[in-house]
Amino acid sequence: NNQVILKDYVVDFPKESDMDLVEGTIAQKLPEGSNEVLLKNLYLSCDPYMRMLMSKTEGPEGFQTYSTGSPLTGYGVAKVLESGHPDYKKGDLVWGFTRWEEYSLVPASMILFKIEHTDVPLSYYTGILGMPGMTAYAGFFEVGLPKEGDKVFVSAASGAVGQLVGQFAKLSGCYVVGSAGSKDKVDLLKNKFGFDDAFNYKEEPDLNAALKRYFPEGIDIYFENVGGKTLDAVLLNMRVHGRIVVCGMVSQYNLAQPEGVTNLQHLIIKRIRMQGFNVTDYYHQYPKFLEYIVPKIKEGKIVYVEDIVEGLEKAAQALVGLFSGRNVGKQVIVLAHE
Ligand code: NDP
Structure with missing residues (x-):
């Protein structure tokens, strides 16, 4: 063994x-x-x-x-x-x-x-049919509360959770942009998962400027997977009544001293709701999740x-x-x- x-x-x-x-x-x-x-x-x-x-x-x-x-x-x-x-x-x-x-x-x-x-x-x-799938589903729908036309930003967007969040956003009539760490991943986001746009965060010296380019009117939902500098730049670009779904902060897990986030005051002015969640609180919804997702996999509507x-x-x-x-x-x- x-x-x-x-x-x-x-x-x-x-x-x-x-x-x-x-x-x-x-x-x-x-x-x-x-x-x-x-x-x-x-x-x-x-x-x-x-x-x-x-x-x-x-x-x-x-x-x-x-x-x-x-x-x-x-x-x-x-x-x-x-x-x-x-x-x-x-x-x-x-x-x-x-x-x-x-x-x-x-x-x-x-x-x-x-x-x-x-x-x-x-x-x-x-x-997709296990913990990460449930995470994307509960985080996006239950915590993010998407509406048609919402502008959605996803970080670590090509990963286990992120690729699903982007596809759920498209199926919900949202505009979605993802960030990822290589050209191949950015290509996947745009050409396989159907994101409206995507960028390589490692090639953006100014994340605030990049987000302003992709979201001239601001972000309604940020699906947070990475934390740190990305979160700080997102806070400057959120719209009034936006939601920040705090799923994870993978850029912080290896740091003895987590990076400081300096733009939190934007939560106040823009009435933003920033909420963490734990997937295990949503496992009672697993049968409902399967009903939603299995037909979409079989019909090729989700990859x-x-x-x-x-x-x-x-x-x-x-x-x-x-x-x-x-x-x-x-x-x-x-x-x-x-
Ligand atoms: P992924 O499949 O996305 O794998 C991790 C990815 O994170 C890497 O491929 C890399 O992508 C990115 N990454 C690693 N280090 C950094 C860094 N320093 N800065 C920015 N990006 C980095 O993982 P999952 O989809 O499984 O998980 C995504 C997030 O969701 C994690 O934060 C995880 O902890 C969280 N999570 C939370 C749950 C909950 O209940 N709240 C449950 C499950 C997951 P790239 O090349 O694009 O940088």
């Missing part, structure tokens, strides 16, 4: 060498009376929040940081090999919380959803780009790559195809 463990707590940017691939053990049978499930992990998801759990200091509220010497935990897609819980049976496919190893014994009380639609790629349950690497030996590198923008689309690790 190969595992990826945390070797050392991470101080700034995570490195491959902060993790190690080791051989661990796994219970061959469920202990008598156990209500756990024994999983064969098929796909593992690389998510930016995992970095916060790699620090020695406490993670965000409700999160337990990783322990050195133990496998990382995270979202994944798995097959049930044995189940002591009545809701799951041998052979079921599930997505939810698992560990970075080939086989995992997990309590069924963890986040675990049974997969009902299998006529789509199973890896989608780490992305999804994944960046899939093979094998646990590539896992650490894939996770670290999120923080240099190496991933193009949703970063997935495939362990087995079933």
Whole structure:
């Protein structure tokens, strides 16, 4: 049972060498009376929040940081090999919380959803049909409250969450511009995901000027994935009654001292609502989300780009790559195809 463990707590940017691939053990049978499930992990998801759990200091509220010497935990897609819980049976496919190893014994009380639609790629349950999909859906619709004609800006726009937010915005009759960190990503935004426009933030010396160019009348909804300088420039360009959906701040997760944001007073003058959210508060909407999105995938009205690497030996590198923008689309690790 190969595992990826945390070797050392991470101080700034995570490195491959902060993790190690080791051989661990796994219970061959469920202990008598156990209500756990024994999983064969098929796909593992690389998510930016995992970095916060790699620090020695406490993670965000409700999160337990990783322990050195133990496998990382995270979202994944798995097959049930044995189940002591009545809701799951041998052979079921599930997505939810698992560990970075080939086989995992997990309590069924963890986040675990049974997969009902299998006529789509199973890896989608780490992305568009899993946690990032729910994040884009809840963040954009429930927190952003879009109206037709709204002007929407999305940062980290080609990533797991961002590419969906842009497509949801287009389907809702909004004008949407995305920022991303390479020419290839900008091309994807414009030519694959249907953003009205897109730019490479690394090539914009003045983000305020760039936003003024793309949003001469200002921004109604900013879907915040990165924080820092981008947020500061956005604050100067928001419209009256605009909404800032604070999904994440990936540019800050590796900094010992987060960057200061200086333009917050614009919230007052422009009556802006800036609201953070946590996707786990919206999982009760998962069935409604599937009803919305599955037909759109099948009809080709929503597309999804994944960046899939093979094998646990590539896992650490894939996770670290999120923080240099190496991933193009949703970063997935495939362990087995079933
Ligand atoms: P992505 O697939 O977008 O991967 C991360 C991307 O972030 C990279 O590809 C890179 O893209 C960009 N990035 C990395 N470092 C920086 C930096 N210093 N400045 C600007 N951009 C950077 O990740 P996800 O779509 O999975 O996550 C997007 C955001 O959503 C994250 O902030 C994450 O924490 C958050 N999130 C929040 C949830 C919630 O419940 N609130 C749930 C899930 C995710 P590029 O090349 O374009 O720079």
